[in-house]
Amino acid sequence: MGEPHPKLQATGLTRTFGRAPHAVDALGPLELAVAPGEFVCVVGPSGCGKSTLLRIAAGLLRPSTGTLSIRATSPRPAAMIFQDYGIYDWKTVRANVRFGLDVQRVPRREADARADAWLARTGLSAFADAYPSTLSGGMRQRVAIARALAVEPELLLMDEPFAALDAQLRTILQEELLDLVQATRTTTLFVTHSLEEALLLGDRVLVMSARPGRIIAEHHPPFPRPRTAAVRDAPEFTALKGALRELLRKEAVTA
Template identity: 75%
Template sequence: MPKIRASAVTRTFGRGSRQLAALGPLDLEIATGEFVCLVGPSGCGKSTLLRIAAGLLSPSSGELELRTDATHPAAMIFQDYGIYDWKTVLANVRFGLDVQRVPRKEADRRARAWLDRLGLADFADAYPAALSGGMRQRVAIARALAVEPEILLMDEPFAALDAQLRTILQEELLALTQATDTTTLFITHSLEEALLLGDRVLVMSARPGRVIAERRPPFGRPRTGDVRSDARFTALKDELWQLLRGEVSQQTATCGEGAAA
């Protein structure tokens, strides 16, 4: 049984003549422990799909279900970190556990364990303003994983980071998700990132977004960043770009027409 299942999901924004079809119809199944990456042109509904999965939006039609008995099955990580400036690093990481009413002693233990695992133990009492962008994103990842979610939803979490930090955090996330067997739905504009992280890479069309292609990177697990130097990696990256090129051009043309109107 799939952990995530979407059936004919659509999402429309606006009303009457000003309606905008943003997504679908879209069908999707993700197995337990699978890491699936979504790539597609800007504005094709990737983030909309993720927010529907997180329960932050409702589909206009169709159904998306998370097949789990857990009370809090999913955790979401955003591009802009989503951590609280007025809370210490420890309090940020412990936040989800506090919401779940985990006893403070146990919550502190779990939060500190994740801080240690992500190299942030020395910053437990610091505030986010004192951290670099990469460190703030590590706090966001630690907060999400501290609640031990069955499902991890990630919306371009490394997009705002420089190339060096992005590479480091990609490899850290790869190691973490392989160790915890978490089911992950990951949105990215980077084909390289998708091929490094994903068990499957799904290509979405221009708006309204639908899945138009699927590729399975031919690299086993456990996987490391060394696959970037594999000739198959480069060939598959080029293939994905050819699939995306026309969709990106179509989306750009549509946006231009909308601006002109």
């Protein structure tokens, strides 16, 4: 039996900003394939095009050359979670989580039920009628995660979603996300600067070069699923983290 068709595939993908003589080549050429149900983490030096890749996948940017395609069965297959939450201050927590369902014209009763189910899964049921301004940063990011997953996306795009949080809260949300994605098996492309985060969450960890970003290395964390946070204590985890850190250090020097 052959390999499944990729859920996401990029071929010869590039992105340039501006015009000559001041043009900046931000990305590529880049080749990438993400299988259905796979969680792929992308790490690389600052400014290497990681977020640009996600924004092209989300349809927020067009590639300069090459293609990026998503093998989808719905007209809006991707949901994106940003570092700055991207939730609406004037909507309640429930209304924020329901927002994507409202856009899809899901009947209100069904939309409320699906939103409430995700509020329960993310520990936010008691805050359904609260407004984001009353929530902590971690709770607001839980709202963003619940909103993205409530629409049952075929592809989840995450752009450093925990970068603004303190270390303890970041660890908690990493473990919560690990449980959620292992339960849903949602295909995910996750950008992060944290090697520990990438190794904990990812089926694959891709390393990008300094700008213009290309994939220069690929690692498969040797930890079977279902996976728990205990893998952080494994010698293999420490060794792979060290190897990735050294590779990124060399790229940062050339950036």
